[in-house]
Amino acid sequence: MTDMTENRGGETETSAARRSPLAKRGGSDPGSRGRTTIADGVVEKIAGLAARDVDGVHAMGSGLSRTFGAVRDRVPGGAKSVSRGVKVEVGEVQAALDLEIVVVYGVSIADVARDVRENVITAVERMTGLEVVEVNIAVSDVKLPDEEEEEPERRIQ
Secondary structure, rough: OEOOOOOOOOOOEEHHHHHHHHHHOOOOOOOHHHOOOOOOHHHHHHHHHHHHHOOEEEHHHHHHHHHHHHHHHHHOOOOOOOOOOOEEEEEEHHHHHHEEEEOOOOHHHHEEEEEEEEHHHHHHHHOOOOEEEEEEEEHHHHHHHHOOOOOOOOOOO
């Protein structure tokens, strides 16, 4: 049974409509009025962080992009690029992602790729509401135990 009352104009309204002035004015859920767009860079950051969280992922991006990134990271005020190695295409309701990773020697590449895919899909879909239609993973290198971290040579000034 709905609680109905008569207002000044002789119309009846439910108790829910009396409690919510927004329901009376627009007639629809306030959350559905308007459009939300998500920039590619937002999805790239989410995916980059999610991929880095997976055990067995040493780094993101190709050797060249990591080298340039290391230089950029040393510049005062320069921030570490969490989207390095991630490219996305974002539509209105779907997203497709390409990731380039470096894995640690000795891990199963197939397992790492599966775990990265699962983690990225979960994070992107949960945070953005977009449907992730594909996550393509390219393994560009393997980090060997005796390899030193790639750092650019310092120039003498």
